[in-house]
Amino acid sequence: MRLSLRFKVSALVLLLVMPLFLFLYYTNIYSTNIIREKVANSASDTLSLHLSSLDELLEQTGTYLTRMANENMLLELYSESEPDSVNYYLSLRKLMDQWYNDVSYYSIIRTVFVYHQKRDELYLSSQREYYDEKDVIRSGLSPQxxxxxxxxxxxxxxxxxxxxxxxxxxxxDKSGSLLIGVLVSIDALAQPLTQLGSARSDEQIGIIAQDGRLLWGHFMQQDLDRIHVLMKNESNRSSHPIRLNDGNNYLLVGQTSLYSDLNVFILLDEATLLDELPLFQRVINGIPLALMIVLVILLMLLSRLVFKPIHSLTYGMKMLGNGKLDFRLKEGNSKEFQLISRQFNRMAEQIGDLKIDVYEEKMKVQQAELKHLQAQINPHFFMNSLNIVYHLVELQQQSLIKKMISHLVSYFRFIMSTNDTWIELSKEMNHIRNYLEIQKVMYPEKLIFHEQLPKELEDVVILPLLVQPFVENAIKHGFVSNAQKFFVRIIAHEEVGDDGVPYVAIQISDSGQGFKEQQLVMLNLGVYEKEPTDRQLGIWNVRRRLKMFYGDQAVLAFRNDPHGGGVVELKLPIRRRT
Known part of the structure; x- marks a missing residue:
């Protein structure tokens, strides 16, 4: 494959500037990574310090719970006392007072409670409203x-x-009849973490569980899924780059609590981090951009002076090749390209004159061939029609003779007046109806036909005698048994093709034996149109006329109906008289 001049020049310029660009780009990436690593390490150390404080609070709270379950005499007195006794109410009152002080002292504790399993009693002290908290503990912690x-x-x-x-x-507790529990508010645990972002407005802090649930913070679900996947990564990296739905790139720094399944993370906006790079780093960033601007300006000049005139000349040749003989090049500012444009325009005029002469001669040949093709269709039915009339005369069937002659007159009037290139689809259907009525005289009560033509398609114009050969073939080759009724259906409807063009689809089907497999393959491949025989002369004529007037837009297909019989489908672009 030969390369264009534009590609060769552009490749040469890129080859000269690319080494310098790559060096500067590598320097930029290296400096950015250094900044990112230092900021990530600093954020990771700060996060570890705060998370250690949180773990220490959880450890102290856990120790408090253990000591209360094993050493609190009030719990033992409450467990052993009967309801409505003095000791029962006295122990509960002192427990509530003690827990109130404990909840106030341990700021992270949300609720302290005791549950007596045998009596199904639940008492608590909480920073929340007493009865509301009691209800939510019973419903939310019932398994525990x-x-x-x-x-x-x-x-x-x-x-x-x-x-x-x-x-x-x-x-x-020691007796095994009480369950002493503590609820720790995650929001209270997160309050010290908010101090991490007090100095930097670009930081985002959050807490998630091991399964990815968001426990604290405000994040979109898609962003949360990405964060969870990165934090599950068991690599030794302390930070991960991540891109969120807001379109910004962030640096993810995360730590895991030792005493819970909490994962705390910080998101640092990389754009803000890189703003702190020194002036020299910014200059390095600007040099590749300056080189790209110079390269673009150079290519624009070359495009205007060289590439554009060459492209115009190439485009003009393509237009001539596609038959646009009236296309002319505009003369440019360069003397060399002015001379080329004049010579091209002169050559286009000469080609146009020559092609007009050839086209006129070809049209005469095609018109003569069309008349010949139509003439081959006209006598096809003549002998059989005379034979039917002869037998009706012998049988003295006067009504059938009149009906037969009426249909014959209409049929042959249509055949002999097909000098028009295009006819309405309704006329073609009337002609087919006359043909089928004639056939019904020959096969009374054996031939049944059905036609369907929507009113909006009646004025669609098609080539004359385009559908009739397939109806004739259906009766001639499909009607093989007089013992059974034979059905013929002609249905037309409108549909839109894949190219957006409206088509009229005409389907001719029968209840005969259908096509043989080998015959079906040859018909769809169009083999018969190359070497037509008397048996396939009608199909050959139709294919030639479709190719001549519709080009590749017309579709002719053959298939067998799963319920029996053959089907011919004809799809034509919709045309109407102007």
């Missing part, structure tokens, strides 16, 4: 309240209580 087993892990469990995520941990 029914289980009094020691936890198998030191980690806090993530639960959803009242539509809000929280950390949960519970222990049975």
């Amino acid at each position: 309240l029914e289980s009094f087993k020691l936890p198998t892990s030191l980690k806090w469990e993530i639960v959803n209580v009242g539509g809000e995520p929280a950390l949960f941990k519970a222990l049975p």
